[in-house]
Amino acid sequence: MPRLDQGLIIEAAHRLAQGRLVAFPTETVYGLGADAENPRAVAQIYAAKKRPANHPVIVHLAPDTDPAYWAATVPHQARQLMAAFWPGPLTLILPRAAHIPAAVSGGQDSIGLRCPSHPVAQSLLHVFAALKPHGCGGVAAPSANQFGHVSPTRAEHVRAEFPDLDTQSLMILEGGESQVGIESTILDLSRLDQGMGPALLRPGRITVLQLAEVLGSLPAQPDAAAPRVSGSLKAHYAPHTPVALLSGDVAQLLSQAQDAVLACEARQDGRHAAPVRLAVVVLDAAPGPAPRGVDWIVLPANPATYARRLYAVLRELDAAAYDRILLQRPPQGPEWQGVNDRISRAAAAFTI
Numbered sequence: 001m002p003r004l005d006q007g008l009i010i011e012a013a014h015r016l017a018q019g020r021l022v023a024f025p026t027e028t029v030y031g032l033g034a035d036a037e038n039p040r041a042v043a044q045i046y047a048a049k050k051r052p053a054n055h056p057v058i059v060h061l062a063p064d065t066d067p068a069y070w071a072a073t074v075p076h077q078a079r080q081l082m083a084a085f086w087p088g089p090l091t092l093i094l095p096r097a098a099h100i101p102a103a104v105s106g107g108q109d110s111i112g113l114r115c116p117s118h119p120v121a122q123s124l125l126h127v128f129a130a131l132k133p134h135g136c137g138g139v140a141a142p143s144a145n146q147f148g149h150v151s152p153t154r155a156e157h158v159r160a161e162f163p164d165l166d167t168q169s170l171m172i173l174e175g176g177e178s179q180v181g182i183e184s185t186i187l188d189l190s191r192l193d194q195g196m197g198p199a200l201l202r203p204g205r206i207t208v209l210q211l212a213e214v215l216g217s218l219p220a221q222p223d224a225a226a227p228r229v230s231g232s233l234k235a236h237y238a239p240h241t242p243v244a245l246l247s248g249d250v251a252q253l254l255s256q257a258q259d260a261v262l263a264c265e266a267r268q269d270g271r272h273a274a275p276v277r278l279a280v281v282v283l284d285a286a287p288g289p290a291p292r293g294v295d296w297i298v299l300p301a302n303p304a305t306y307a308r309r310l311y312a313v314l315r316e317l318d319a320a321a322y323d324r325i326l327l328q329r330p331p332q333g334p335e336w337q338g339v340n341d342r343i344s345r346a347a348a349a350f351t352i
Helices: 006-017 039-049 076-085 119-131 155-161 208-215 250-268 303-319 334-348
Strands: 021-024 031-035 058-060 090-095 110-114 170-172 185-188 199-202 243-246 278-283 294-299 324-328
Touching: 006 021, 006 031, 006 119, 006 170, 021 039, 021 119, 031 039, 031 119, 076 090, 076 208, 155 170, 155 303, 208 334, 243 250, 243 334, 250 278, 250 294, 250 324, 278 303, 294 303, 303 334, 324 334
Parallel strands: 021 170, 058 110, 090 185, 243 324, 278 294, 278 324
Antiparallel strands: 021 031, 090 110, 185 199
16 A cells, blocks of 8 residues: 555645545545535535535544444444444434534435544544544545446546546545455444334445354344445445356356357447457366366355455456456355446446
């Protein structure tokens, strides 16, 4: 990770206080930040990302910030989870305090709060909070990319996403590669007073089993009345290149890859075109010699390492101008739930 430059941190915090945008690293992905109490600043996030106004963002807090400033109530379960997983990749959905603008929650009465563990994020949040009279400033920060696209895990990814924003419009803090690589786990605790228990709204690095160790039981699945949260649309996290998922043993993977090449060639309908090229992302090892038109891309069969590398690999394959990206489905265990969620949503954006 690049050396932490306190001068740049202070400049970035003052930009946030002036209502301007700052992209910064977290352990999950890079975020596009604005003062969470400034609706005009938050509106700049939505405009830059082309994000629907009813799609909430997450408010990032420094470790010493009191979440009770932001939430109408902070139940005992929330305090337990904060003690166990903050700073870290866990977002808690709580009832929004009445004085907090609804711009950060898509007009809902709930709010998403997170305390990131990345040292650059923590330093920025600490300095920014100190600029506020109440000392509890928070930064609204969805992922720093165009809405629905692959989230950035490096500073150069952010620059590629916003080529029209100059350094006056968007300051980008360097922080190396994000070490988690996929977005935070999101747990809803906003409806406990209605008799609704904790519900998992988005899986991530922190698994349902880890949450259950603290809560005493597994969180429920979301119901129709659950709050809207970041990254919950069916199609999301998608590269520009069409994505499909593959399942099965080695022979089946080979067969599906060959069928995909033939299907792409058939779509060319005799037109003069470059040869079809498919990237097939497989786990652990290539299943054999690559069929014509196929390149094997091997990722480790380790959920943490796979997640850390996933988005960067998708961006690299996008840049390589493949016709299709095919992803071998990982195992279905709880430690893979976050990865499976992201690649399923990426594939849902395309009909292959």
